Amino acid sequence: MSITREHACAMDANDPLATLREQFVLPEGVIYLDGNSLGALPRATASRVQSVMADEWGQQLIASWNTAGWIDLPRSVGDRIARLLGVGAGEVVVADSTSVNLFKVLSAALRIAQHDSRRRVIVSERSNFPTDLYIAQSLAQQFDCELRLLDADTLAQGIDSEVAVVMLTHVNYRTGAMHDMGALSRKAHAVGALTVWDLAHSAGAVPLALKEDAADFAIGCGYKYLNGGPGAPAFVWVDPQWVDQFQQPLSGWMGHAAPFAFDPQYAPASGTSRYLCGTPAVIAMAALECGVESVLAAETYGGMAAIRAKSLALTELFAECVSKFAKGYGLRLVSPHEANRRGSQISLTCEEGAYAIVQALIARGVIGDFRAGDGVAMPDILRFGFAPLYTRFVDAWDAATHLHEVLQSGNWREARFAARHAVT
Amino acid sequence: MSITREHACAMDANDPLATLREQFVLPEGVIYLDGNSLGALPRATASRVQSVMADEWGQQLIASWNTAGWIDLPRSVGDRIARLLGVGAGEVVVADSTSVNLFKVLSAALRIAQHDSRRRVIVSERSNFPTDLYIAQSLAQQFDCELRLLDADTLAQGIDSEVAVVMLTHVNYRTGAMHDMGALSRKAHAVGALTVWDLAHSAGAVPLALKEDAADFAIGCGYKYLNGGPGAPAFVWVDPQWVDQFQQPLSGWMGHAAPFAFDPQYAPASGTSRYLCGTPAVIAMAALECGVESVLAAETYGGMAAIRAKSLALTELFAECVSKFAKGYGLRLVSPHEANRRGSQISLTCEEGAYAIVQALIARGVIGDFRAGDGVAMPDILRFGFAPLYTRFVDAWDAATHLHEVLQSGNWREARFAARHAVT
Numbered sequence: 001m002s003i004t005r006e007h008a009c010a011m012d013a014n015d016p017l018a019t020l021r022e023q024f025v026l027p028e029g030v031i032y033l034d035g036n037s038l039g040a041l042p043r044a045t046a047s048r049v050q051s052v053m054a055d056e057w058g059q060q061l062i063a064s065w066n067t068a069g070w071i072d073l074p075r076s077v078g079d080r081i082a083r084l085l086g087v088g089a090g091e092v093v094v095a096d097s098t099s100v101n102l103f104k105v106l107s108a109a110l111r112i113a114q115h116d117s118r119r120r121v122i123v124s125e126r127s128n129f130p131t132d133l134y135i136a137q138s139l140a141q142q143f144d145c146e147l148r149l150l151d152a153d154t155l156a157q158g159i160d161s162e163v164a165v166v167m168l169t170h171v172n173y174r175t176g177a178m179h180d181m182g183a184l185s186r187k188a189h190a191v192g193a194l195t196v197w198d199l200a201h202s203a204g205a206v207p208l209a210l211k212e213d214a215a216d217f218a219i220g221c222g223y224k225y226l227n228g229g230p231g232a233p234a235f236v237w238v239d240p241q242w243v244d245q246f247q248q249p250l251s252g253w254m255g256h257a258a259p260f261a262f263d264p265q266y267a268p269a270s271g272t273s274r275y276l277c278g279t280p281a282v283i284a285m286a287a288l289e290c291g292v293e294s295v296l297a298a299e300t301y302g303g304m305a306a307i308r309a310k311s312l313a314l315t316e317l318f319a320e321c322v323s324k325f326a327k328g329y330g331l332r333l334v335s336p337h338e339a340n341r342r343g344s345q346i347s348l349t350c351e352e353g354a355y356a357i358v359q360a361l362i363a364r365g366v367i368g369d370f371r372a373g374d375g376v377a378m379p380d381i382l383r384f385g386f387a388p389l390y391t392r393f394v395d396a397w398d399a400a401t402h403l404h405e406v407l408q409s410g411n412w413r414e415a416r417f418a419a420r421h422a423v424t
Numbered sequence: 425m426s427i428t429r430e431h432a433c434a435m436d437a438n439d440p441l442a443t444l445r446e447q448f449v450l451p452e453g454v455i456y457l458d459g460n461s462l463g464a465l466p467r468a469t470a471s472r473v474q475s476v477m478a479d480e481w482g483q484q485l486i487a488s489w490n491t492a493g494w495i496d497l498p499r500s501v502g503d504r505i506a507r508l509l510g511v512g513a514g515e516v517v518v519a520d521s522t523s524v525n526l527f528k529v530l531s532a533a534l535r536i537a538q539h540d541s542r543r544r545v546i547v548s549e550r551s552n553f554p555t556d557l558y559i560a561q562s563l564a565q566q567f568d569c570e571l572r573l574l575d576a577d578t579l580a581q582g583i584d585s586e587v588a589v590v591m592l593t594h595v596n597y598r599t600g601a602m603h604d605m606g607a608l609s610r611k612a613h614a615v616g617a618l619t620v621w622d623l624a625h626s627a628g629a630v631p632l633a634l635k636e637d638a639a640d641f642a643i644g645c646g647y648k649y650l651n652g653g654p655g656a657p658a659f660v661w662v663d664p665q666w667v668d669q670f671q672q673p674l675s676g677w678m679g680h681a682a683p684f685a686f687d688p689q690y691a692p693a694s695g696t697s698r699y700l701c702g703t704p705a706v707i708a709m710a711a712l713e714c715g716v717e718s719v720l721a722a723e724t725y726g727g728m729a730a731i732r733a734k735s736l737a738l739t740e741l742f743a744e745c746v747s748k749f750a751k752g753y754g755l756r757l758v759s760p761h762e763a764n765r766r767g768s769q770i771s772l773t774c775e776e777g778a779y780a781i782v783q784a785l786i787a788r789g790v791i792g793d794f795r796a797g798d799g800v801a802m803p804d805i806l807r808f809g810f811a812p813l814y815t816r817f818v819d820a821w822d823a824a825t826h827l828h829e830v831l832q833s834g835n836w837r838e839a840r841f842a843a844r845h846a847v848t
Binding site: 025027030032034037038040041045046049050053054057058059060061062063064065070096097098099100103126127128129130131133134135137138142149223229230231232233234248249250251252253254256259261262263264265266277278279280281282283284285287367369371372374 | 465482485522561647655672680686688708798
């Protein structure tokens with residue numbers, strides 16, 4: 001039995017999170033399935049940023065570092081994000097980019113891991129997001145380590161007593177496959193290794209419980225499911241047990257115990273402020289705060305559990321609609337079939353034309369992403385992100401229908417589309 | 425002969441840059457002499473940022489990485505800044521914070537310097553801005569170096585054949601004293617060392633000619649004289665001769681030769697993009713672009729030379745007004761007397777109460793800064809920045825008069841002021 005559009009509409013009518021969509025500006029005639037690349041604009045952001053500029057910067061000028069709480073933004077926005085990670089207030093700070101934060105925590109983790117042993121291996125996943133691998137390559141050189149890249153299904157075996165740090169992205173950016181954070185972290189701990197988790201495609205999309213899942217360090221992105229805006233600042237969480245041993249390589253003044261004492265000798269702050277480096281990016285952090293608030297607004301309706309339930313229902317609906325015509329066009333699901341093993345996206349492969357098909361969909365107003373394969377193990381993929389705060393069931397149904405029509409028409413074969421960048 | 429207020433007003437009437445003040449939002453009743461801490465808000469910024477949010481992010485979403493040029497912002501804003509540094513287009517990029525960028529260039533410089541010699545010394549100034557010293561401390565540890573801190577007047581002697589890198593801030597944040605970049609850089613080159621210049625208090629305030637002055641690496645701040653907004657992104661310049669040898673420790677994907685190929689192996693971009701790390705902070709970079717444009721607007725009226733001429737006239741006027749009553753209250757000029765040796769600020773010491781005096785001035789709407797001394801060699805200071813784009817001669821005169829009145833009244837002795845942070 002096929003799912004009907006009416007059925008999808010009925011699911012929207014029963015969706016406890018449905019009203020949260022009103023928080024966002026969404027362009028007319030567009031089905032936006034790229035919130036895992038760039039989250040949508042919350043309506044509240046424009047007026048908040050305007051006020052930061054016109055009132056706080058324009059009128060109060062330098063005084064706003066105190067009177068408007070600018071100096072506390074890394075911690076105050078961090079406290080809000082902490083609620084999405086299942087960790088305590090005062091454990092998360094917002095700062096810099098995901099890549100820069102990964103450098104900080106991986107460096108600190110390696111230093112702790114090598115303190116009393118000669119561990120020389122960083123384990124990661126072969127198909128991890130490249131920036132994570134690049135940062136690990138730089139630090140592997142500095143710390144005289146080998147970067148051991150494994151496929152997802154052999155990760156657990158590859159975590160042995162040589163390993164200093166297991167560095168993984170929780171939800172894979174290509175496939176949407178989600179690691180079992182608790183199992184892998186405990187495996188790492190069992191052999192004496194530390195864990196670093198990249199939550200780029202998890203924060204705001206799936207429930208997290210970092211402490212229970214035995215994570216040691218985590219970083220994540222502000223501009224995907226947190227709706228913080230293009231290039232939004234990123235965040236850092238560190239298990240409180242490691243704070244005092246966290247040696248900050250990017251020892252900028254905002255991580256100093258007393259930044260305004262202008263002491264010539266670096267002395268790290270005692271708490272999470274230690275993970276900061278330079279002056280907080282105030283305007284960007286204000287925008288991120290609005291984005292995080294747009295996710296926290298779900299707390300009234302069941303919070304992350306409700307977001308996860310809707311996310312799974314959305315991806316399930318889309319996958320099921322696609323499955324009806326997939327075989328005839330060589331389409332194949334790359335994301336895990338088991339709902340509890342995937343994040344909030346559906347990735348598909350096809351035998352040919354993945355790029356052109358994505359472009360044909362975009363021309364119809366269905367915004368997904370193309371991710372190139374490596375020509376060997378990893379195929380080209382069509383990637384569809386489902387942000388439960390603003391994606392409706394009828395959007396998932398319509399998107400699948402558009403995909404079917406594109407494939408039926410065969411138009412994409414003739415079309416020529418300009419190359420296009422896309423930010424993960 | 426004392427300078428009269430009428431004389432100051434006449435100077436404003438003859439100021440070729442006077443109309444540029446109209447570019448800025450400035451609060452009523454405030455004399456803002458803290459533009460070297462946080463530049464004022466350009467009127468253009470609010471509408472530009474609004475458009476980036478509402479149109480580019482809100483309506484075009486992910487497509488704006490290409491259609492709105494987001495992906496090129498680090499280079500396009502960098503090209504504008506290059507015009508203020510006396511270097512070529514394509515040589516500057518905008519990214520991250522000043523502290524993070526210093527980490528990148530000092531790391532790269534040390535690697536080059538140590539490539540074929542065992543140089544083990546980083547030279548800097550004892551009273552350099554702390555974040556620079558902190559970053560140098562971290563890298564000194566990593567590269568097994570000694571951080572040799574010298575006073576300004578012994579710097580040249582301290583640059584010997586053991587030195588790998590001379591890392592200096594061009595204009596001192598406390599005193600406003602400006603180093604002779606050309607002389608010190610040539611001295612460094614003569615002994616085989618490289619130079620790293622922090623332009624935080626120079627860019628947009630004094631004319632720069634990095635190539636002629638034999639700089640090798642430079643970084644600088646977007647939120648002071650460039651008016652980019654609180655915590656604005658910072659910039660990086662590298663002498664083109666070092667680009668190919670620049671090893672980026674923060675090897676994030678935006679510095680990759682082909683970021684969107686998602687290659688698992690890091691391969692640095694061939695040009696200035698190599699200095700990038702994570703995803704560009706779009707909203708903040710758009711605000712910075714407006715700030716830089718507010719400085720480039722002076723090009724019609726004589727550019728950086730005209731800005732410098734006005735800056736010197738402003739600081740000269742203020743210093744001269746203060747000199748009339750300074751002695752009676754134990755006030756002393758800390759900034760260099762010789763105009764060509766100071767940046768765009770005047771710093772004063774007094775025997776007691778510097779903090780309270782600054783607070784009393786703030787209570788009168790004269791916004792300067794207090795910078796604590798170290799109780800030994802460095803005294804507490806009162807710091808007054810003169811941003812020539814929006815500071816008038818009458819402001820300098822009025823500020824000096826307010827300072828006189830505060831000292832005459834002695835009120836500051838009784839006043840109690842809440843502690844206050846301030847971001848350099």
